Amino acid sequence: MTLLIAGLALWYVGHFWKRALPGAHANMGQRAKGISAIMILISVVFMVIGYRMTESYDLHTLPSALRHVNNLLVLFALYFMSPGPSKGAIFYKMRHPMLTGFIIWAVAHIMVNPDLASMVLFGALTVWAVLEITVINRAEPDWQPNPKGAIAKDAMFFVASIVLLVIIGYIHGLIGPSPFGA
Template identity: 90%
Template sequence: MTLLIAGLALWYVGHFWKRALPRAHDNMGPRAKGISALVILIGVVFMVIGYRATESFDVHTYPPALRHVNNLMVLFALYFTSPGPSKGALFYKMRHPMLTGFILWAVAHIIVNPDLASMVLFGALTVWAVLEIIVINRAEPDWQPNPKGTIAKDAMFFVASIILLAIIGYIHGLIGPTPFGA
């Protein structure tokens, strides 16, 4: 669990240090982005290794039907992280579609993984995304939405999200539990 928590800490630091220490970030110039990316990458590696190595226990059980809710939430998470919301007509006024998608993905994983390590990992990532939205909104209050797109763009990116869900689900089943059934 220590490595998992260290990875989460690096994830937070890599994302927030630009606004927490703006002078230090600005003094580094273009290297700051590379350092942020490296810190985040090391954090992800630590999270993966820490998560897989943690001996955890289930805190509760969940009804098997929640697997379908999970898959639906992940489908919408994929759509929100695509260009669909900013290019389409349905969600073009949404300010943070990618972070919203990230929150959906993390919460979807919380509801079907009742073990403590999953709750720590996905709970901390959910909190990070919510904090990121708050920090961005405070730093950039004058945001304006993109021009309204078309329903055809929404449909195109939603179909792409369905295909991507099938591919990710297949790969997920190869390296871990299958999200689509026994």
């Protein structure tokens, strides 16, 4: 669990140090972006290895039907993380579609993974995304939405999200539990 928590801490630092230490970040210029990217990449490696190494146990049992709810939520998460909401006609006024999609993804994974390691990982990532939204809103209060796009863009990105869900689900089943069942 130590490596998992270290990865989460590095994830937070990699994302928040720009706003927490703006002077130091500005003094580094373009190198700061590279350092952030390296910290975030290392944090993901730490989280994956730490999660897989952690001996964990289920805190409670879940109905198997939640797997279908999870898959539907992940589909919407993929759509929100696509360019669809900002280029389409339905969600174009949404300020943080990617972070909203990230929250949906993390909560969906909490729903179907009742073990302690999953609660720590996905819970901390959910908290991070909520904090990120709060920090961005405070730092940039005068945000304006993109112009309204076409409903065809929404449909195109939703279909792409379905295809991506199938691909990700297949790969997920190769390296871990299949989200689509046995």
